[in-house]
Amino acid sequence: MNIASNTMNEFECNSKNIYFGSLARIADLKENPFQVKVAPREIWETGDYIVAQYIDAKGKRVDYLEHCDGTLHPLKPKDIVVGALGERCATQEVVGSWKLIDKKIANPTLDHICGSGMFGIESSRSKWHNVETSQFRYVGHCFRNDKKVCVRDFAPATTTAMPTCPIILIVGTSMSCGKTISGKMIIDIIKNDLGIHNVAGTKFTGGGKQ
Known part of the structure; x- marks a missing residue:
């Protein structure tokens, strides 16, 4: 894996603290190089692959990320996660959307609204779901050849045959x-x-x- 971007230098990124959420399972981001750049808000879309840094939970709990192979990784401060912007309507757990992310901040705080590496802002939580949403800091979007890398880029071709x-x-x-x-x-x-x-x-x- 080769991540090339000036925006990543201050985070001391290396293979030891970069993790891929299961939303990246369909993609080849783990195998092939990509760049990380802060993207203008007007081009953000559902399914964009992004890079975010985990914010310390201050010892209150252990937050987890679901890997591409389904295993759970206990997050540590400064861990970098490759995930995607998403919208979740899990009414018995967490409801949230990336569209609620603060537009005035270049590197806004994100909620981890699904353990698969889905990022957005929590809008509601079921009273039966007592696990607090973990928080991350937006680092940038994944780019290749100056084009955003998105989940839909890796969707298999469909057929009309039934x-x-x-x-x-x-x-x-x-x-x-x-x-x-x-x-x-x-x-x-x-x-x-x-x-x-x-x-x-x-x-x-x-x-x-x-």
């Missing part, structure tokens, strides 16, 4: 409304009652829908 097998789509309006449990029950019925054993299931959800 699968020939029957499809059951389960749509839920909120967290914990029973989508996964319903899916498991339906699969059980298909396999045990209908005798169809070639059944596949997938879940399209989560903070990565950038």
Whole structure:
């Protein structure tokens, strides 16, 4: 990995304290060079990859980052995280958006609104979610050839062809409304009652829908 930018020098960045949130799993930022530059606010968008520095929690708690491989990393002061600007509507945990970030400050404070490396500003939190949102300082955007690097840059090409097998789509309006449990029950019925054993299931959800 090679991060080239004057903005990073003061943070003494090296491979020991740079971590990639799971939102970067789809990207090649870990393998290929990119530059870090402060981007003008008018070009910020959902899904932009950014670099941010963790602010010390002052011993009150341990904050974690979910790595690309799903493991959890306990954050330490001055850790640098590569994540993405995002919007989260997890009503039973945290709701927030990057659009609420202070526009008047060049290096604003960011809330880590999802453990995957999603950054924004928390607007509300469920009374059942008693974990405080960790805070970071914006360092800059990830750039290549003077162009922002975004989550959508790495999205696979889609096809208009539809699968020939029957499809059951389960749509839920909120967290914990029973989508996964319903899916498991339906699969059980298909396999045990209908005798169809070639059944596949997938879940399209989560903070990565950038």
